Amino acid sequence: MGPYPLVAHVTATEDRAGAGLSRVLRGGVLNMAGAAVGAGLNLAVIVTITRAFSPETAGLLFSATSVFLIAATVAGAGAPDGLVYFITRLRVLGRAESVRRLLRVAMGPPVAAAGLLGVLMVLFAEPVARALATEDAETYLRLLAAFVPFAVMVDSALAATRAHHDMTATVLVDKVGRPLAQLALVAAVALSGSAGLLALAWAGPYLPAGVLAWFWLGRLLTRAAPAPRRGGAPAVTEAGTGTDAAPDTPDGLRSDGSVSPRVFWSFALPRAVAGVAQMGVQRGGVVLVALLSGLSGAAVFTAATRVMVLGQFGNQAVLSAAQPQFAEQLATGDHTGVRSLYQAGTAWLVCLTWPLYLSALVFAPQVMSLFGPGYAAGVTVLVVVCSGQLVGSALGMGDLILAMTGRSTLNLVNNVLALAANVLVCVALAPALGATGAAVALVASVVVRKVLPLLQLRKRVVLHPFGDAVMLAAGSAVIWFAALPLLTVGLLGQVPVALAVSIAVGAVGHLATVWRLRGHLGLRLRS
Template identity: 80%
Template sequence: MGPHTLVARVTATEDAAGAGLRRVLRGGVLNMAGAVVGAGLNLALIVAITRAFTQETAGLLFSATSVFLIAATVAGAGAPDGLVYFIARLRVVGRTDGVARLLRVAMGPAVAVAGLTGVLMVVFADPMARALASEDAATYLRLLAAFVPFAVMVDTALAATRAHHDMATTVLVDKVGRPLAQLGLVGAVALSGSAGLLALAWAGPYLPAGVLAWFWLGRILSRAVPDSGDAGPGSDVRDAPRNGGDVRSREFWSFALPRAVAGVAQMGVQRGGVVLVALLSGLTGAAVYTAATRIMVLGQFGNQAVLSAAQPQFAEQLATDDRAGVRSLYQAGTSWLVCLTWPLYLSALVFAPQVMALFGAEYAAGASALVVVCAGQLIGSALGMGDLILAMTGRSTLNLVNNVLALVANLAVCVWLVPSLGATGAAVALVASVAVRKVFPLWQLRARVVLHPFGAPVMVAAGSALVWFGAVPLLAVGVLGQGLAALTASVAVGSVGHLATVWRLRGHLDLRLRR
């Protein structure tokens, strides 16, 4: 071939990898802007509930909505992940005309399961109410059951828009619009003094969100044109749909259903702890645990901002067996996760009593649980997104096993520690499940693509966060004491210093929108 051809091909590969990183970064920036707003709205929603209503009422709402979110994940049947996976492959081979048929394959069973799940919530509302020792729980669960299909509509439509690299829909509909509507409605309920309407105020926004998401997806599909430029002629597209532009129902669900079980396991870890604490330690304990884990949920907005943008890019890189691109995006993405989430977790860890006071004086007992949660999330962010990459390789069974093992670890530790430690025991269980879900994929992927987070980008990001949100807050506490003044000063100084450091070292972090 000659040296010039080889150089040209290497340069083209590097350019393609850089273009992929910049595409993900642009999507991540948009998602992050929405995530910041959405995180603030969700925190305001929880604070409004904890301050306007009793701990028992707050714990009941948090427990009922946790059941709802688990049920919605079950009802989705893995369709959102399946849509991202197969739409990305259809776009790689230039067969976007198959997307509409794929949506029909996905939505029929998902809608049917959503209806059945809602019926089961109604049927088991009374037994669940007796287990929670609250008559109002049955009413909450029956009201929430009616909105399960709309939650499925939101998740599937937004997954399909992200597969087309459209992040604006997710930001405007799910990260901003829905929580803003929830906050407004919960505020109105708080002013009316009618706690019985809380479940309706929380779930009601799923209906317009579902309609808007599908309307927006329709506009994207109407403008879609065949996109064969990502892979290029002659590219080796692995695991592409076997029937040209048609994805057969069996092919789709053989991928999606294991992801459905994995998704339920993930949601069980995230929300099952609230229900278990309510069952084992009472509704008051569930309210405290929910408040203590709000910082984790805020950090997950940053995680989702990066993961939602990276998911379709990983799918396309793995479809063409671009191992170098996967490794590059994995380390860059992990460094972005550390840059975004470590400042939050480190600040909350140092100032745990002040953070819990935000929810009310009776929530001070959750400070120890908050410290445990933040320590675990620091480790989880640094280990990156290996579980997402494992899913995008099509290894749904391994992903399923990991998430089930994480759920088992969570349940076992909860049953062991929650009766004696309450919310803190549930926090330890959460950290154990995160460790299982993050470590196993890195080992399982070693034959396909060797991944580890210990590259220069992650080290730079972690170093900056530790200096500005670890050392500086501890110095502030030593000088000003553990109080609001130290918290304010350290966050202000740390934010400016961290942003300046990240900007100065943006080349090491692959934070370049243009080249």
């Protein structure tokens, strides 16, 4: 049976496709609830900033925080994805006792890199301020620099909890607690009228979030620790005594069940570059618009893309729950389970995100008026972004599956190509079209990142994004959140009453339809 005799038992009891779907759905439901709250809180933060401060001040904060998030992603060095990938394997193979050692391997370099990048942000704050033509940028960047290590700690600790199928920490700490604290602090700063404290109000909650995330993980590891063997004898594998010098096995683990730094970072570092590319796509447009079209344009672009970010909370809810299950299925060769989960997960994404994007398309003028009178220029940006996100949701989670196969290099190439498409199109269009040009660039990058993995996975796992479940989910969303709103607007016009009626009736109709079709959509909490 090889060095891991527990594999047969685990795969026989936990890796059935139905059980996997149920477990992912339970985690996804919790994440979706947290995502809904977190989305509302993050939107409230943006609206508070745009309403209380000038577009220039808002654009400066959005640009500075984009630099912060890119720096945190760079410093993370792919450790969160590496932790999910290897902790899942350690648990599947009955080696949970090696998780603490893995955390020591995974956390040292990212924390050191975060400190270094914080220093660089301080050193380069003045040149960046000159490029943006505002001295306040120097203050913002220097304040944000102190919190980069805490952002890295939050991401890594919560990734480790998700690898244990614990979604509660991610929901309470990151999706609800941190944005709630940001909203409270930003509102206080808005009332005081001191724009100089905005950066501190936005970044400050990362410190308690980091402490809470690691405390939660510590308790989880204590509960998951295996019972000591009789007589206190150490575990001995078939391959030897389990020393640190044990050679690597084909699946990346040493014969004693631990993960060597070489194996961990050979997986994580390509993911790090891929993560930086993804963050560059999400946040780089804000910085580029600020440099090429001014801070006001950056504020408009950020406000208009908030709907995309709201949808990403839904995406992350499903992806975070599905990631460890995909890793387990691929580790045990359960390709049927992978295809089943991919189809169901894509249908869930469509059910969750299409109502948001379709509603924003129909009521784009009203959505942009939420941010204040100076943001009407973002209507076109909103339409472009939502159209691209509809396509992206329907193409599903191929990029996540590619990463969980261990093919980090291909995933890296895809994300770099997506970033290149984003930058090239943005540089070409943003000087003339401003935020609209950046929106077109964003859509181009989404298409590149979603299509390439489906082509690259064909030889291992053939995935079809447009199955019956996806078509049913899309049909329900189009009927209740496109056809019905358009009819309502035709009767009542672009007025708040039309928006309220459409959302209320559409939500009830969509939920009823999804519930009626729950069997076809894989929405069963019990297998």
